Amino acid sequence: MSNQRESIVTFLQTILRPSASLDRLQDHENLVQFGYIDSLAMLELVAFLESEFAIDFSETGVNPADLESIDAILALIARHHAPAVKH
Amino acid sequence: MTTPLQRLSFTWQKLSQWHEDHRLINFSATLSGQLLLWSFCLLLLYPGEYLPLLPLMILASRLPTHRLTILAVGGGGLFLWKRFEQMHVVDPFWIISNTLFLIGLLWLFFQLARNYSSLPQWLRNSPQIALHGLLWLCIATVPFFPTDFRSNPEQAVFLNVSVFLVLFSFLIWRIGILFYAGKRGLLKKSSFLDHMAYCMPYLGSTQVPYGKGLDYLLAKQAKQSPDLSKSQLAGIKLLLLAHLWQALLPVLDRFTFASSGQTINPQPLLVKLYHIDSLTILPVDQLPSWPILWGSLFVDMIYETMQLAITGHMIVGCLRLFGFNVFRNTYRPLLTQTLVDFWNQYYYYFKELLVDFFFFPAYVSLFKNNLKLRIFTATMASACLGNFYYHLLQHFDVYLAHGVNITFEKFVSYFFYSIVLGIGIYLSMLKAQQRRTLTPPNHPPLVANLLVVRNIAEVWLFFSLLRIWDHPSSTFLQDTRFFFALFGITF
Structure with a gap:
């Protein structure tokens, strides 16, 4: 989990708004609303999650709420990598 | 040390964000505060079509x-x-x-x-x-x-x-x-x-x-009582803004427009401008002079933006009064510096619809190995195809009611509009992406401000020209003729 977090933070550094810094970012904070990234950077985030964590958004669609904070992104990764539960 | 301009900006910021003042939020949560708030709402909603919602809002707050x-x-x-x-x-x-x-x-x-x-x-x-x-x-x-x-x-x-x-x-x-x-x-x-x-x-x-x-x-939605008060005050602010724009529209009509809807105003007080849909249907030789044409182009865009803001502010304002503190539909689009920001802030919920139903589905399915091509395809799928399809469907009831045939001529102007919009937004997105990777230039304040004005002017120019093809009253040929007439080319 901490590796995943580190990997996400490292990537976020590359798509940050020029005026933003991740120093004070808390994991639950909304990345777009708090001005860390713009909506265009979200697209790059999707591409990053596809390549780095093999998440196939074509199956589930993109729910912007899943990308709004580090916590939400980690939960998304966990959901995608959780073993399928049979009912 | 702060300059007078900075102090003025700070004061304006504080005044315009009155709805976030903690004392006001706390007061509006009290019984007397609620009584005042709903009385004020009654004044703002009376006698409009949203008035029947008022008892429901009060019930929802209880x-x-x-x-x-x-x-x-x-x-x-x-x-x-x-x-x-x-x-x-x-x-x-x-x-x-x-x-x-x-x-x-x-x-x-x-x-x-x-x-x-x-x-x-x-x-x-x-x-x-x-x-x-x-x-x-x-x-x-x-x-x-x-x-x-x-x-x-x-x-x-x-x-x-x-x-x-x-x-x-x-x-x-x-x-x-x-x-x-x-x-x-x-x-x-x-x-x-x-x-x-x-x-x-x-x-x-x-x-x-x-x-x-x-x-x-x-x-x-508001989880606690202060959140509800905050949401309600934000709703009041939007209703007030809607009323402000509503009051300004007749002023614009009186001062600048020679006609508005069914009303003829032969001698406006300031300058005789026209709504664009009344100009595009005129033969080229009957068009007014260049300054009037260009003035009409820009002022009509401001006018239409205000109309859209009024509708959105009323709806979002009511939602906020219900306790759902959702984003504004229109948020200062005329001050945006890029096409993509204008598109995002002009009609937010329509843009969101296109993003959800067209942009993301295309983005996650096509050209995954080429980011630029991927963004281009998704942008065209939403701003161009999705936008066009939405409007085709939107007017379906009109065709059903009036029996008008859906013809190529009827929609070709809007299709052209959608294509240019899609390409414009894609280029603006690319520019924004490139700018993000660069160190921001350190211009002196005057130059920086002039650059802001230039960026805003570019956005105005693009969208005011594009709107020529966004009127159902004229054909593609009429719209195109009008566009060229703006530059002195007539045919």
Whole structure:
């Protein structure tokens, strides 16, 4: 989990708004609303999650709420990598 | 040390954010504060079409756990009343049967979406395409209706079907949101009634779901009492802004426009400008002088933006008063510095609709190995194709009611508009992406301010010119002739 977090933070550094810094970012904070990234950077985030964590958004669609904070992104990764539960 | 300009900017910031003042928020949560707030609301909503929502808002503020139900039942009832009134339906049996039919239809789609995982694979692969395919299959039956079905009581069944089609095409994007929620497994924990809050929108709304789906509304709803007061004050602020723009429109008319709608104003006080749709239909040799043309182009864009802001502010303001502190529909688009920002802030919920239904589906499915091509395809799928398709569907009820043929000529102007818009937004996105990777230049304040003005002027120029092709009253050739006439080229 901490590796995943580190990997996400490292990537976020590359798509940050020029005026933003991740120093004070808390994991639950909304990345777009708090001005860390713009909506265009979200697209790059999707591409990053596809390549780095093999998440196939074509199956589930993109729910912007899943990308709004580090916590939400980690939960998304966990959901995608959780073993399928049979009912 | 702060300069006078900075102090002025700080004061303005503080004044314009009055609704976030903690003392005011705390006061408005008290009984006397609530009495004042709702009295003020009464003044702001009277005598408009949103006034019937006021008792519902007050009820929702007293019963916050039933907020969604109140919005769904009350708002839904008002929505139906408004729609049937627009259709001039008076027969109670007819209204009840159609209402039950409509609710039954939505319930059916809700059940389908709720049992999403049990649906056949082909339907789960493309639920939105299947949904729109079903609508178009229904629309395809219209030419087979008897020609006198609107006036012949014996053909009432066809009239009922036509009303159903109008409502189905109106609700299709909301049903699409239901399917998205089903796909994400969000319907297991919610009731049918919860989803009616956005499926049956209250008065005056369009096909665009303001406040989007249930998960968005739930994420934005006030959890505690101070959140509710904050949301209500933010709602009041939007209603006030709507009234401000509403008061300014006649001033603009009086000072600048030679005609507005049915009203003729032969001698405006300041300058004699025209709305663009009245200029594009004129023969080129009857057009006014260049300064008047260009002035009309820009002032008409400001005018239309204000009109859009009024509609959005009223709807979002009411939603906020219900306790859903959702984003504004229109947020200072005329001060944006890029095309993509303008597009984002001009009509937020329409843009969101296009992003959800066209942009992301294209983005996650096509050209995954080439980011630029991927963004281009997704942008064209949303701003161009999706935008065009939405408007095609939006005008379906007009064609059904008036029997106008959907012709290539009728829509070619808007198709051109959509293509140019898509390309413009894509280029603006690329520019924004490149700028993000560069160190911001360190210009002196004057140069920096001049650059801001230049950027804003570029955005105005692009959208005011593009709007020439966004008027149903003129043909593509008329619009194009008008565009060239602006640069002195006539044909």
